Every structure is written in C-alpha cells, then in structure tokens.
Amino acid sequence: MQASERMNGVLYLVATPIGNLGDISLRAVEILKSVDLIAAEDTRHSRPLLDRYGIDRPLFALHEHNEQQASDRLIDRLKAGQCIALISDAGTPLINDPGFPLVSRARAAGIIVTPVPGACALVTALSASGLSAARFVFEGFAPRTGAARRRWFESLVAEERTLVFYEASHRIRDCIADIATVFPEDRGVVVARELTKLHENFVCAPAADMPALMDRAPENSKGEFVVMIEGAKPEPAQTGLSPEALRVLKLLLEECSLKSAAGLAARITGARREDLYRAALELKHAEGDRV
Missing domain, CATH: 3.30.950.10 (Tetrapyrrole methylase, C-terminal domain)
Structure with missing residues (x-):
C-alpha cells in the first residue's frame, strides 16, 4: 500500500436490508458503528435501522439530486483521513441507487473502496x-x-x-x-x-x-x-428462413404488429415463430434506418 493510500480514509459500501431489518450482517453493523460518517440516500429512511442496532454516527445525505456536489465533499473528507460508509435506502449501494460518482472519484483518487456485502433485491x-x-x-x-x-x-x-x-x-x-x-x-x-x-x-x-x-x-x-x-430459447444451428417465409412476413408486417405478424407467418409457413420474430425486428430496424 502506498503512503498516500494510508493517509486516506476508507470508503465502505455497506449493504442494508431490503425489507426485514434482521437481514443485516454482523460485519455491516460493526463497520457502521466504527466509521466517522454514514452517507445515506435518505437519512430519515435509514434512521430506524440505525436506531435498532444502536448505531449513532453522523449522517450525510447523498441522493440522486445532490450526488455530484456531495461526492466532492465526501472525497475531501476521505482525503483528510475520515472513514465513510455509503448506504442506500435498501439493498446494495449503486445497484440502481446513487453512489457511482462517489465510488468512481474515490477510485481515481487512490482511495480504498471496500464492499460489505449483503441483501440485493x-x-x-x-x-x-x-x-x-x-x-x-x-x-x-x-x-x-x-x-x-x-x-x-x-x-x-x-x-x-x-x-x-x-x-x-x-x-x-x-x-x-x-x-x-x-x-x-x-x-x-x-x-x-x-x-x-x-x-x-x-x-x-x-x-x-x-x-x-x-x-x-x-x-x-x-x-x-x-x-x-424467461430468456428466449437458443437458436438452432440452422435458422435461415426461406424466401417464402420472409415474403409472407413482410406482407403481414404491413398490416399487423410484430408479434401478430410473426405468429401468423409461423402458422402459414411452418417456420419457427422465434426466428420470424427476430427477422421482423431486423426488418423494422432496417426500415427505421432508412427513414
């Protein structure tokens, strides 16, 4: 570890419960009790969880409306040697939640970023x-x-x-x-x-x-x-559609939705509906590119 890294604090990404407050790890509780600051998506939402486990650390709001400016302030604190825990309203931080600018800037600044895993919806x-x-x-x-x-x-x-x-x-x-x-x-x-x-x-x-x-x-x-x-069934090795199947599909696309055209074309020609649907998507995309 470089000397500059040792002078910085640590940014912990702490997963919190997605519903049942019992779904938090012992390590997560220990980290939250030990850090200098907890950055929370909504401090009011997080308070019941913190109170339940006797966690009494300063809170800092970091949410989608302020995360650009707030991240700069938190980076300054980390560079000053403070340790910070980032939590979202529920689950694992950054999974469709705020925090990406903070983590990205912390990495760029050589600050240690440590995940504390747990619940994820x-x-x-x-x-x-x-x-x-x-x-x-x-x-x-x-x-x-x-x-x-x-x-x-x-x-x-x-x-x-x-x-x-x-x-x-x-x-x-x-x-x-x-x-x-x-x-x-x-x-x-x-x-x-x-x-x-x-x-x-x-x-x-x-x-x-x-x-x-x-x-x-x-x-x-x-x-x-x-x-x-459910994912689509894998395509067979040979999926080429006959010229007749494509002709029928093109005609039906002029009058029907993608789904209906593919279904009717499958019934008329005997070709696989999935293959016809893929072909219909390609035809529609090609048509859009020409517009």
Whole structure:
C-alpha cells in the first residue's frame, strides 16, 4: 500500500436490508458503528435501522439530486483521513441507487473502496423465481411510458438470458400488459413483490396469463416489485428462413404488429415463430434506418 493510500480514509459500501431489518450482517453493523460518517440516500429512511442496532454516527445525505456536489465533499473528507460508509435506502449501494460518482472519484483518487456485502433485491428475487440464474441480465427500471416500454421489450424479446428489472407499483399492471403484448404467450414471467416483508409473494405464469393473475387481487399492485422474464430459447444451428417465409412476413408486417405478424407467418409457413420474430425486428430496424 502506498503512503498516500494510508493517509486516506476508507470508503465502505455497506449493504442494508431490503425489507426485514434482521437481514443485516454482523460485519455491516460493526463497520457502521466504527466509521466517522454514514452517507445515506435518505437519512430519515435509514434512521430506524440505525436506531435498532444502536448505531449513532453522523449522517450525510447523498441522493440522486445532490450526488455530484456531495461526492466532492465526501472525497475531501476521505482525503483528510475520515472513514465513510455509503448506504442506500435498501439493498446494495449503486445497484440502481446513487453512489457511482462517489465510488468512481474515490477510485481515481487512490482511495480504498471496500464492499460489505449483503441483501440485493434482484439476486434475492432471482434465486427464488424458478427461472434460470446461470445467465441473467439486469436492466434497472423499465421505461416509464407505454410506447417506450413496448419498444424496449421488443429489443429484448430475443435475449437468451433471464431478464430482471425493477418496476414501480403505479406502473406494474401496464408493464405486465405490455409484456403479454410483446413476448410469446408461453414465455415464463415471475413478479416478486415485497421481498422479505410480511406480504412477500411471487406470481409466476406464462406471459399470456400474467395480466389476469395480477388483476385477481388488489394487493398485487402494491409494494416494490422485481420482474423477471424467461430468456428466449437458443437458436438452432440452422435458422435461415426461406424466401417464402420472409415474403409472407413482410406482407403481414404491413398490416399487423410484430408479434401478430410473426405468429401468423409461423402458422402459414411452418417456420419457427422465434426466428420470424427476430427477422421482423431486423426488418423494422432496417426500415427505421432508412427513414
């Protein structure tokens, strides 16, 4: 370790519970009690957790609206030898939470950055989903508007890895409806709600059935959500479509949505629906490039 590094403090990235306050590690509690300062996404939100474990350290607000300026101030403190713990409202810092500018600048300044692992909503949900966790991709939050969300799903429908993303309670039903519209009807979907809390539950169904299941109970649209979608089946070694299949697909695309055109073309030509959908996406993208 360089002498300059020894003079600096340490930045700890401390994972906190995503619901159940008991889900915190002994090491996390020790670190939070020992640092000079705790940088928290929302100091009011973090207070119940800190009080429960008798953690009485100064708090500093670092959130999405101030993280650029706040990061500079925290870097100055670290350079002065103070040790700082960064926590988010829930889970592992920086996983769709504030903190990236601080960590990036700390690394650039030669400050030691140490993770203190623990809960993470996306991993917690995926582990219990029944979908493959061997290969997955985390996409943050889905786009807010319906048109943008559907285009986003269309770009991901051929992804072979399990898709994982977060969604807000006021958009969850529209989001699920868009999944049913865009993805093949038999594609597996899992919605995890209120993880580790009293009303935790998982709703699992093919894409076509998921909207009705979500509508069965009002509570299914309340809380915090992780949505997971089964990856597309891997393409066979030979996936070339016949000229006739492409001709039929192009004609149908003039009148139908991507999903409907691919489904009808599969019924007419006998080609695989997944192959036709990929071809339809390529045709649409090529058309957009010409505009």
